[in-house]
Structure formats: C-alpha cells, structure tokens
Amino acid sequence: MIETLALLEPNTIGVLRLFAALGLILTFFSGALLFTYWISKDE
C-alpha cells in the first residue's frame, strides 16, 4: 500500500492526506473538548 501511495501523483495523494489531516484535527480537538467538559461538568 505504501508503494502504491508513493506512485500516486502529488495532487491525488494530497487530497487523501488533506482529508486525513482534517479528520485527525477534528478528532483531537473534539476529543479534548469533550474530555474537558466531562471532567468539569459536575462542578
């Protein structure tokens, strides 16, 4: 799979990686926000 990705042209792999980054950012952000809410909600 790694070899296949390396052969893709920059734009194609770029689109895949753009969505991968977007997914990761939203996961980290919403995960940390929800965690902070969870530890503080009973106060």
Place this chain on the structure above:
Amino acid sequence: MPIGDLQIPIIGKNVVIASLVQSHILFAAFIIGAVLIAATSEYLGLVTKQPHYERFARNLARFVVLLFASGAALAITFVLALVTLFPVFFSYLQNIFFWVFLVEAFMFLGQIIIVYAWYNVWDKLAYRKSLHVVFGFIAGFFGLMAMTMIDAVASYMLTPAEAPVTDVARTFLNQTMVPLNMHRFVGNFSYAGFLIAGWGGWRYLRSTRQEDREYYDWMGHFGLIWGFGFLILQPVIGYGYLKGIRESSPDAFETIMLGEQAWHFNVLVILIAVMTIASTAYFVHKLRFALTPMPVLRKLAIGALGFTALFTLLNIIPSDADIAPQIGLVFLEGEGTKIPLGAMYPWKYIGLIGLMLVGFFILTLYLRATAGGFRWGQASRWSQYALMACAVTVVLTMIDMGSTRESARRVDHKPAGNGGGYLIYNCVTMGQKVVNEGCPAVVEENGEKINTINGQKVPEGE
C-alpha cells in the same frame, strides 16, 4: 552522527505535523481570546454590578484552566514530532530564532502561572476586584506575547527577511510579521467569541430552569458580539497580510490566490457567508426582544440581512470554472471559462467592503438595542442553532486558513522532496535541503557569498 530521515507510512510526516499544530492552535487561540474576554467580562461585572458577567468570567476561567492541559500537551507533542521528523530544519530554526523561542517559552510559563493564580485567588481577592481583573489581563498579555513570538517564526517561513539571519530585528520583524500578528490578534477574539456563542446556544437548548435559560441566552448574545464584531475587521487585515505576501513571495501569493491552492479561498468565502448570514439573522431575531420596542431598527436590520446575503453571494462566485481540479471540480472549459461576476476587481472588492460596511451597520444597530436591554430566556430554537452553526463554521475557517498559509510555500510542488515546496520559502526545501539561489538570507562578505541559514559558503556559480 548522521540524522535519519524518518518517514511516516501512508499519511506522511506533513500530516502528522499539520494535525498536531492545527489542533494546538485551535486550543491556544481559544485560550488567548477567552482569557481576555473573561477578564473584560469580569471588569464589566465590576462596573455594572450585573451578576451574569461575573458568573460567565469565572466559569470561562475555570474552563480555560482545565483546557490548558490539552493545549499544552499538543504543543509539546508537536515540538517532539518536529524534532523527530524534521531535525535538520529544526536545528536551522533554533539557530535563527534562539532568542525568540526562549522568550516564547518564558511567556508560556508566565501565562500558565498567572492563569492558574487568577482562577485560584478568585475568592481571596473578592474585595480587591480591580487587582484581580489585572491578573486576568496580565495572563492575556503573556498569551499574546507567546503568540507574537511564534508569529515571527511562522511569518519568516513564508516571507524570510532580505537580510542575514544574524540581523535579529529584521528577521523578527520580517515583511509579514506585523500583519500576521494583527490577523491572529483579532482572530483570537472572533474565534473565542463564536465558540462561546455556540456553547451558550447549546446550553440554552438543554436548560430547563428559567434562570439558566436567561443566562445562556445572554451568553450566546455576548459571545456573538465578540465573534461578529471582530470578524468584520478581518477582511481588511487579511487583505494587508495578503498584500505583504504578494510583495515578498509573489509565487506563493499566486499559488494561494490563483493557483492550485486557490480553492481554500472558495471554501473560506462559503464559511464567511454562513457566519455572517447566521449572525445577522440572529441579530434580526433578537431585536424582537428589545425592552424598548424598536420597529424601525428591526426593519433596517432586515435590510442589512438582505445586503449581507447579496455581498456574500458575490464573494462566493468563482473567477473561472476551474474550481478544484484536485477533486475533479472543473466545469465547461475550466480556466478558459471566465465568470465575469467572479473577478477580483471590482466584484470581490465590492463584496468584501460591502460586507464590512453592512457588518458595522448591523452591529451598531444591535449595540444600540443592547444598551436598552433585552428580555432574556425567550429566544427561539433556530436562533440558537444559528449560534451553533457559527461555532462549527469558525473552527473550519481556522483550519482552512492555517492550511492556506502552510500550502502557500508549495509552489508547483517544487523543489522536489517530501511532497515538494519549501519549509523556509526559497531557502530550505521540504526535503530539509538548504538552497542558495533566490534565498534572501544569502549575503556577500569580503567578496564571497555566505548563506546565513546554515553559515556555509555558496559555491562559485550559484
């Protein structure tokens, strides 16, 4: 000892850095904006004696204290990832910005200490409120200074100063440092304001007690004034920032405005449309609940909503049918099919300036009504959905704009290496190689050229 070139399978190392930095920025920007908004609210509580200001400031301060852990953890993980994945580049950065990084570290430390102290002495300084408010503003100041330091690094990466890196002042105050810093300073307030408004909207819908409904209704309104008020300053500051990029790094400017990364701005104008229309619609709705009936003001606000929709629509129209070739969004003859209403001059200028003027107008009307007071706790469900839509949209806007700035250095994916492009524009490639040709940090001393990025002599003929 040789330094290994570590690769991350499938996603690549750029995605690792992007996701860690961008997540960190989403927290860091919120913390800076929220601390200053909370300190201002505490001060307003002191002056007006209205209890919701104090309740809001204290709750927000507690949330910031708790959120600090996530923001700081992401920052440290990012630095670790940068040292591991881009060790050569990081060593150059450390050489160029040693003092800047050092000051930033101490500002960060100062911010942590003061934010924690601010929250912890809330009751202890209950009778010395003015002093306590100062704690909040000092915490905000430290945060702003930390941001200023890292902005010097980020702006240098896109527009390196035309001076040796040993020229500390010119390296620090490179061509886009001030506009970037202003853009982020204003952005922090807008971003934090919209998130607070969204949170207020969500809590309002979940609240059953009338007292809580009134409080969260007010919180949504208060957050939106910050969010929208600072948002309408952004087009003119953003224009100044882009002008700086165009003058210093014209190829990078072409890439993000007309080239393959231009789709970022198509996404941006759609996001701005959502935020401005949702905010204006909220204002129109809220004017119904003004304590002093204001029918004329409300009619004017409805007119402003119409103009907002018109100007945002004008901004959304693309300049040609080649919208995002990366995902096949090309219509008719692509670049050959020009759309007259999508041209930058005059239509985008009209759209952006119009949006700002209408924004100022509606905000003035709304603040006028705010001075007379509102009946809280009676807002409709959809008005709260509008606030929540703004909160989601502002997060996407931050991600889109961060991605735009970092993609600007990837002009035609050249020079090759790790996806192509530059880490420091025209000086250090994505493959961490120093280039001499076109690098503004190359200087001539005693008849020989030196690249001050790595301190090496430039070979003859380069």
